[in-house]
Amino acid sequence: MSESKEQFKGIVPTPDSEETSSAPPQPQNIAAPQVPGEVNLQRIDTRRITGPLVVFFGPREIGKTVTLLRLCTYIRSNYRISPDESFRTDDRYAGTTAAFETLLGDMQLAPESTGDINFLLLNITHDGGRFCQFLESPGEHFFDRLKPKAPYPNYMNRILAEDYKKIFVLFFELNMFRSDEDLRNYSDKIAGLVSDQIVSKRDEVIILCNKADLHPHFRGGMPIKAEYRKAIYDHSSFRSLKEALKNSGFRYVPFVPFSAGAFNNDGTGRKVFALSPEHYPKHLWKEIHESIQGPSVWSSLWNIFR
Ligand SMILES: Nc1nc2c(ncn2[C@@H]2O[C@H](COP(=O)(O)OP(=O)(O)OP(=O)(O)O)[C@@H](O)[C@H]2O)c(=O)[nH]1
Numbered sequence: 001m002s003e004s005k006e007q008f009k010g011i012v013p014t015p016d017s018e019e020t021s022s023a024p025p026q027p028q029n030i031a032a033p034q035v036p037g038e039v040n041l042q043r044i045d046t047r048r049i050t051g052p053l054v055v056f057f058g059p060r061e062i063g064k065t066v067t068l069l070r071l072c073t074y075i076r077s078n079y080r081i082s083p084d085e086s087f088r089t090d091d092r093y094a095g096t097t098a099a100f101e102t103l104l105g106d107m108q109l110a111p112e113s114t115g116d117i118n119f120l121l122l123n124i125t126h127d128g129g130r131f132c133q134f135l136e137s138p139g140e141h142f143f144d145r146l147k148p149k150a151p152y153p154n155y156m157n158r159i160l161a162e163d164y165k166k167i168f169v170l171f172f173e174l175n176m177f178r179s180d181e182d183l184r185n186y187s188d189k190i191a192g193l194v195s196d197q198i199v200s201k202r203d204e205v206i207i208l209c210n211k212a213d214l215h216p217h218f219r220g221g222m223p224i225k226a227e228y229r230k231a232i233y234d235h236s237s238f239r240s241l242k243e244a245l246k247n248s249g250f251r252y253v254p255f256v257p258f259s260a261g262a263f264n265n266d267g268t269g270r271k272v273f274a275l276s277p278e279h280y281p282k283h284l285w286k287e288i289h290e291s292i293q294g295p296s297v298w299s300s301l302w303n304i305f306r
C-alpha cells in the first residue's frame with residue numbers, strides 16, 4: 001500500500017484541516033455535524049477511554065494494524081477482545097469494527113483489507129475486568145512526513161491531557177522513510193512527545209522495531225535484538241529521540257524486534273499473509289503486560305543486571 005493509495009481518501013480529514021479550519025472550535029465531546037462517509041475527528045468520544053491505554057504510535061504503512069491483529073490472535077485465548085462500539089460516532093465505524101472481527105476470525109488476511117481497520121478502540125478484558133484498551137489510529141494522526149510539524153488532532157490532545165496510564169508503543173523500521181530529514185523529523189516529533197507529554201512516573205514507552213523479517217539479523221531462527229537496537233539507537237538521525245529517552249526518567253525502555261508475518265504476492269497481484277512465529281507477539285505482550293502490572297521478580301532482576 002503506497003501513500004498514494006486510495007484507502008484513506010474521504011475517510012479521515014488530515015489533522016491540519018481540522019486544526020487550521022476557520023470554523024469556530026467545537027467544545028469537547030459535543031457532536032458536530034457529520035458529513036456522510038467521513039470521520040469527524042471532533043466526534044471522537046474520548047470519554048470511552050479510561051485506560052490503561054496502549055497507543056500504537058507510528059506513521060502510515062509501518063504495520064500498526066497488522067501488529068494489532070497479530071497481538072490479538074496471541075492473547076485472545078486468555079483475554080476478551082471487543083471493539084468499543086461508541087468510540088467513533090460516524091457511520092463508517094460499524095464497518096470498521098465488523099472488519100476487525102472478521103479478520104480476527106480468519107487471519108488468512110489479504111493485508112490490503114486492513115485499510116478498513118484503521119481507527120478503532122479495543123477493550124481488552126480478563127476475568128470480567130478491564131485489563132487495558134488498545135488505540136489504533138491512522139498513521140497521519142501521529143506523523144505526516146509532508147507536514148512533520150503538524151499538531152496532533154484534537155482528540156489525541158485530549159487523550160494526552162488525561163490522567164490515566166498510557167503505554168506508547170513507538171513504531172520504527174530499519175530503512176524507514178526515504179530521507180534522513182524524514183527520520184530526523186520523526187525522531188524530533190517523538191522526542192517532543194517523550195519530553196513534554198509522557199509522564200515517566202505514570203506512563204511507559206516501548207520501542208518496537210517492525211518488519212524484522214525483512215532484515216538478515218537472525219541467529220537460530222530468532223531476531224538478534226542487539227543488532228536491531230544498534231541500528232535504531234546508533235542512527236545519527238535518531239539522536240534527539242535517544243537524548244529524550246535518556247533524560248526522561250524511565251528506568252527501563254523495552255526494545256522489541258517484531259514481525260507480524262510473511263507477506264507474499266499470490267501471483268494475481270494480491271498479497272497473502274502467513275502469521276509470524278509466536279515468540280514475536282509473546283515478547284510484545286510480555287512488555288505491555290509488565291508495563292501495566294509491573295514486572296515479575298525475574299524481569300526486575302534481569303533489568304537491574306542487564
Ligand atoms: N514483511 C513485513 N511486512 C509487513 C509487516 N507488517 C506490516 N507489513 C506490511 O506493511 C503494510 C502496512 O501495514 P499496516 O498494518 O496496514 O500499516 P499501518 O501502520 O496500520 O498503516 P496506516 O493505517 O496507514 O497508518 C502491510 O500491508 C504489509 O504489506 C511485517 O511484520 N513484515
Ligand SMILES: [Mg+2]
Nearest residue numbers: 064065117118
Ligand atoms: Mg492502520
